[in-house]
Amino acid sequence: MTLACGIDFGTSNSSIAACNAEGPRLLPIQGGATSVPTALFVSFDDNSMTFGHEALERYFARDPGRYLRAIKSVLGTHLFEQTTQVRLKRYAFGDIIAAFLRFLRTAASEDLGTPPTSVVLGRPAFFVDDDPDADAAAQRQLETAARTAGFERIAFQFEPIAAALDYEQSVNGEEIALVADIGGGTSDFSVVRVSPERARSSDRRQDILGFTGVHIGGTDFDKQLGLATVMPALGLRSRLRRKGLDAPSWYFVDLATWHKIGFLYDPKILAEVRGVVRDSAEPEKVGRLLRVLEQCKGHELLAAIEAAKIELSSAERATLDLDDVADINLEINRAKLEAAVADNLQRIRSRIDNVLQMAGLMPDKVAAVFLTGGATRMPSVRKAIAAAVPNARLVAGDAFGSVATGLALDATRRFGER
Ligand SMILES: Nc1ncnc2c1ncn2[C@@H]1O[C@H](COP(=O)(O)OP(=O)(O)OP(=O)(O)O)[C@@H](O)[C@H]1O
Ligand SMILES: [Mg+2]
Numbered sequence: 440m441t442l443a444c445g446i447d448f449g450t451s452n453s454s455i456a457a458c459n460a461e462g463p464r465l466l467p468i469q470g471g472a473t474s475v476p477t478a479l480f481v482s483f484d485d486n487s488m489t490f491g492h493e494a495l496e497r498y499f500a501r502d503p504g505r506y507l508r509a510i511k512s513v514l515g516t517h518l519f520e521q522t523t524q525v526r527l528k529r530y531a532f533g534d535i536i537a538a539f540l541r542f543l544r545t546a547a548s549e550d551l552g553t554p555p556t557s558v559v560l561g562r563p564a565f566f567v568d569d570d571p572d573a574d575a576a577a578q579r580q581l582e583t584a585a586r587t588a589g590f591e592r593i594a595f596q597f598e599p600i601a602a603a604l605d606y607e608q609s610v611n612g613e614e615i616a617l618v619a620d621i622g623g624g625t626s627d628f629s630v631v632r633v634s635p636e637r638a639r640s641s642d643r644r645q646d647i648l649g650f651t652g653v654h655i656g657g658t659d660f661d662k663q664l665g666l667a668t669v670m671p672a673l674g675l676r677s678r679l680r681r682k683g684l685d686a687p688s689w690y691f692v693d694l695a696t697w698h699k700i701g702f703l704y705d706p707k708i709l710a711e712v713r714g715v716v717r718d719s720a721e722p723e724k725v726g727r728l729l730r731v732l733e734q735c736k737g738h739e740l741l742a743a744i745e746a747a748k749i750e751l752s753s754a755e756r757a758t759l760d761l762d763d764v765a766d767i768n769l770e771i772n773r774a775k776l777e778a779a780v781a782d783n784l785q786r787i788r789s790r791i792d793n794v795l796q797m798a799g800l801m802p803d804k805v806a807a808v809f810l811t812g813g814a815t816r817m818p819s820v821r822k823a824i825a826a827a828v829p830n831a832r833l834v835a836g837d838a839f840g841s842v843a844t845g846l847a848l849d850a851t852r853r854f855g856e857r
Pocket of ligand 2: 447449450598620622623812842
């Protein structure tokens, strides 16, 4: 028997789900976890690859190797053509993504007893904003990676539509819902007519009133929070001695960008940064940047910033204890985070207004907002969404599982296999 599954290959976290006679089910991937970090670790010792939680553990244990995060953000960009050097071997991004998808497929195979051969992969409304060619290239790159990982039949579904299919399992009557999936890399929205009867129909085109998205997510909030708090202490906007200029800002922007950190460890860039330290009027600051890069602690730094962001979803203040990483210790509050991400939230809000226009709906016609994606746990994100649809009740879905669950429903419908 062949098997169909749904894969939510997320910027930050990934899941895989399949349907049986009882319905969709998220499959355990690692130690029982049904959602794992989209992370890879390639060992310097033997070039072996580890994935998910295990990759995270090896990086934080300071095992020698190369750590990769947010590999989805590379799809459709010029970085996809670049390779990552680990010791004597060069890795193409397509092969790195294929290896991660194979890891998910193997985990599914262990649970199901046989490897799934058909898959519906989630995709954001836009992998790349405002560039249809690059967007189409991104989907092709992901499809090729899925084929390399062993899938034979491959289809795509929009992540916000998949999340709507999951939400629909819980509704009792007919209603119009706004589905908001704010993840690590993208914010995706759909406006859908849902009902238990409609859920049984196989063609839902008429019920999808609109969908759109924008390339803004939790990783951008990490970046903005980092640039506003930690990066000035590492030399952002610090002066150079001789030229009357500032230290180049792109080191700090890339250090605050999950999928670009690894490129900063290149020996050529390290040599450049040493030059900046020599030239700096504030060498103690840029010296911190240099140490972070020399010790490959960029991901550790950004993970601490992300952890502070997450803490600020439930607390007013958070401490950024970076003594070990960069010899700095900062206290930040929620207002600082909200100011740092205000522009991003504004852009997210205007996409919601767009999707309502697309659907030809006044905001008060939306009965419910279904929230999924880790970043919808941020109070300011919820506030921005709620303000766009004032009469809607907020329904919090499974932040990390809704999309994969909806993709599994879609996979069974398309491929007719369980
Ligand atoms: N409690 C929280 N408060 C704020 N942000 C959170 C919280 N929990 C998780 N996040 C953020 O949610 C993001 C990950 O969400 P999710 O796993 O839904 O994304 P993804 O599916 O991997 O990404 P995408 O769908 O954009 O490709 C990360 O940026 C993470 O920091
Ligand atoms: Mg997601």
